[in-house]
Amino acid sequence: MVAGAPILDISDLWVSFPAYRADPVRALKGIDLAIAPGEFIGLVGESGSGKTTLARAAMGLVPPPGVVERGEVLFDGRNLARLDEEAHRAVLGRELAMVIANPRAELNPVLTVGRQISNIVFYHMGVGRAEADRRALEMLRAVRIPDAERRFAAYPHELSGGMAQRVVIAIALACAPKLVISDDATSGLDVTVQTQVLDLLKSMVTEKGASALFITRDIAVTAHYCSRIAVIYAGEIVELAPVATFFERPTHPYSITLLAAFSHSPELRQRWTRSADIDAAPIPAGGCSFASRCVRRRERCLAEAPQARPLAGGRSVRCHFPVDESVT
Ligand SMILES: Nc1ncnc2c1ncn2[C@@H]1O[C@H](COP(=O)(O)OP(=O)(O)O)[C@@H](O)[C@H]1O
Ligand code: SF4
Numbered sequence: 001m002v003a004g005a006p007i008l009d010i011s012d013l014w015v016s017f018p019a020y021r022a023d024p025v026r027a028l029k030g031i032d033l034a035i036a037p038g039e040f041i042g043l044v045g046e047s048g049s050g051k052t053t054l055a056r057a058a059m060g061l062v063p064p065p066g067v068v069e070r071g072e073v074l075f076d077g078r079n080l081a082r083l084d085e086e087a088h089r090a091v092l093g094r095e096l097a098m099v100i101a102n103p104r105a106e107l108n109p110v111l112t113v114g115r116q117i118s119n120i121v122f123y124h125m126g127v128g129r130a131e132a133d134r135r136a137l138e139m140l141r142a143v144r145i146p147d148a149e150r151r152f153a154a155y156p157h158e159l160s161g162g163m164a165q166r167v168v169i170a171i172a173l174a175c176a177p178k179l180v181i182s183d184d185a186t187s188g189l190d191v192t193v194q195t196q197v198l199d200l201l202k203s204m205v206t207e208k209g210a211s212a213l214f215i216t217r218d219i220a221v222t223a224h225y226c227s228r229i230a231v232i233y234a235g236e237i238v239e240l241a242p243v244a245t246f247f248e249r250p251t252h253p254y255s256i257t258l259l260a261a262f263s264h265s266p267e268l269r270q271r272w273t274r275s276a277d278i279d280a281a282p283i284p285a286g287g288c289s290f291a292s293r294c295v296r297r298r299e300r301c302l303a304e305a306p307q308a309r310p311l312a313g314g315r316s317v318r319c320h321f322p323v324d325e326s327v328t
C-alpha cells in the first residue's frame with residue numbers, strides 16, 4: 001500500500017433508504033475503507049450490494065431519500081456532505097471525478113464534445129476560453145481519440161459507445177482530480193473496447209498520480225487493474241486484501257463463490273454453492289448476512305453477526321470461519 005494520509009477515508013458508514021410500510025433498506029452497514037494517494041482499489045460485489053451508494057456517499061451525494069445514519073466520509077480531510085453547495089460543486093469535477101456506465105446519458109447531446117471538456121476546464125481551472133479549448137484538445141488526444149481536431153467539433157451521437165466513454169474519461173480527468181471513481185464504467189461495451197478503455201483509465205490515473213476507486217461486478221477485471229480488492233456483500237465489506245494475496249488465498253466464503261463463478265471447474269462451483277433444499281429454513285435476523293448462501297455456515301453464524309477483523313498481510317475478513325485461516 002502507498003504511504004500517506006488517505007485521500008478517501010470512510011469510517012463506520014451506515015446508509016439507509018426508507019421504505020413504504022416496511023423496514024428501511026440498509027444499503028451500507030458499517031463500511032470502513034481508506035484509499036491512499038496513488039492507490040487503485042477495486043470494489044467488487046453483485047448487483048444491489050451497495051456499490052453505487054458507496055460511490056455516491058464518497059462524493060457527499062447520497063441520493064434522496066437515502067440518509068447517512070452513522071459514520072463519516074472524509075475526502076482529503078474534508079466531509080463533503082457538510083460543505084455548502086458552491087464549495088461542494090467546486091470539489092466535484094475538480095478534485096474528485098466520477099465515470100459511470102452509459103456515457104451517452106452523461107454527455108450533453110446539444111454541445112460538441114470539445115466544448116464539454118473545455119467547459120469543465122474553464123469552470124474549474126480559472127483559465128481563458130482559448131486555453132481551455134487547447135487543454136480540451138490535448139485531453140482528446142490523451143484519450144487517444146483519432147483525428148482529435150475533427151472530433152472536437154463532433155456531437156455525442158456521432159461517436160461510437162467506446163469513443164463516447166473515452167470522452168467521459170477525458171472530462172473526468174481534465175482537471176487532474178485527486179480521486180477518480182469509476183462505477184461499472186465499462187459495462188455495456190464489448191470486451192475488446194472495454195479492455196482498451198480500462199487500460200486507458202488506468203494509465204491516465206497513474207500518470208496523473210491520482211487514486212481510483214474502481215467499482216465492478218467483474219472480479220476478474222480487478223486482478224489486472226487494482227492493488228487491493230474490497231469485496232462487498234449486502235452493504236458490508238466482507239474481505240479486503242492486496243490483490244495478489246486475494247487471488248492466491250481468498251478467505252471469505254463469498255469471495256471464493258465469486259471466484260468459483262469464473263472458474264472452468266463445475267466441481268469447484270458446485271462445492272461453493274449451497275443447494276436450495278438446505279436453504280429452506282429461514283435465517284434469523286442478527287446473524288451473518290451471507291448465512292443463507294454459505295456452505296460453511298455453522299450454529300454460531302446464525303446467532304452472531306461477524307465483525308471485520310484483521311488477518312496477517314494487511315487484509316481483513318468479516319467471517320467467523322474464514323477459509324484457511326491457519327496459513328495467514
Ligand atoms: N434511491 C433509492 N431508493 C431506495 N432504495 C435504494 C436507492 N438506491 C439504492 N437503493 C437500495 O440500496 C441497495 C444498494 O443499492 P446500490 O448501491 O445501487 O447497489 P449496487 O450499485 O451494488 O448495485 C439496494 O438494495 C437498492 O435497492
Ligand atoms: S460467518 Fe459463517 S455464514 Fe458467514 S460467511 Fe463466515 S462461515 Fe459463512
Ligand SMILES: [Mg+2]
Pocket residue numbers: 051052053183184
Ligand atoms: Mg451500481
